[in-house]
Amino acid sequence: MNSISLVLFEDNDRLRESLVFLLNNTEGFSVLADYNNCNDAASAVRIYKPDVVLMDIDMPGKTGVEGVRMVKEAMPFTAVIMFTVFEDEDKLFECLCAGANGYMLKKTPPGKLFEAIQEVKDGGAPMSPSIARKVLNSFKHIRSTQYNLTPRELDVLQLLIKGYSSKMIASELTISFDTARSHLKNIYTKLHVNCGKEAISKALIERIL
Structure with missing residues (x-):
């Protein structure tokens, strides 16, 4: 050799x-x-x-x-x-x-x-x-900024991936239930998905977090 x-x-x-x-x-x-x-x-x-x-x-x-x-x-x-x-x-x-x-x-x-x-x-x-x-x-950061997710939306998405419901997310982040649902709605819009399962799948596949 x-x-x-x-x-x-x-x-x-x-x-x-x-x-x-x-x-x-x-x-x-x-x-x-x-x-x-x-x-x-x-x-x-x-x-x-x-x-x-x-x-x-x-x-x-x-x-x-x-x-x-x-x-x-x-x-x-x-x-x-x-x-x-x-x-x-x-x-x-x-x-x-x-x-x-x-x-x-x-x-x-x-x-x-x-x-x-x-x-x-x-x-x-x-x-x-x-x-x-x-x-x-660095690549994860690029992914998250690509979808313009805010720091709070990233927190919400992370809890969603862990299996938290909207009510549990609100409690964990000390925000109202309506605010938690509003964050989730914004996340779905930015990720171009229709529900939590699709958001979780996209976040994991593209390593957004």
């Missing part, structure tokens, strides 16, 4: 050297080159043509986000995994929009990182669990 070839961009020398050592001494992986910045990322991937790039975000000179763009413009089919300490959504989506194929945190155990490299080589999109949750939550 051919080894997965890699190029690393990481400004923490100790971490980078450790990764190079671990990968080169693990069957199935081969580090072709490593850099402490990504200023010449395009040239590097053109020269070495790696299967996978490991890219830090916060580096001197050009950022890892810029590095991803350069790699993808030079070698579109090279997979890029962000390897970073950043868990905030802004950095995450900047990288994904720039073309990153995976997003792993530096606290990831080596074995999980190796699995992620194999996964991205096979066409997957590996992400650390906390990062994957952020992506899923």
Whole structure:
């Protein structure tokens, strides 16, 4: 079996050297080159043509986000995994929009990182669990805003899914029975459904909550 070839961009020398050592001494992986910045990322991937790039975000000179763009413009089919300490959504989506194929945190155990490299080589999109949750939550938010559901309507819909009746919803949210029914009517209209069962089905299938 051919080894997965890699190029690393990481400004923490100790971490980078450790990764190079671990990968080169693990069957199935081969580090072709490593850099402490990504200023010449395009040239590097053109020269070495790696299967996978490991890219830090916060580096001197050009950022890892810029590095991803350069790699993808030079070698579109090279997979890029962000390897970073950043868990905030802004950095995450900047990288994904720039073309990153995976997003792993530096606290990831080596074995999980190796699995992620194999996964991205096979066409997957590996992400650390906390990062994957952020992506899923973001899509849920997009779904809910797509139907213009208000925060209160989302509360009502969540209780409806749990099996609450209109009377129980009113009691749980400390609102009048008529207000609860009004919220439900608005939810049905916005979701383009005719009853509670259809609303529940659509909410679950489309992961609105």
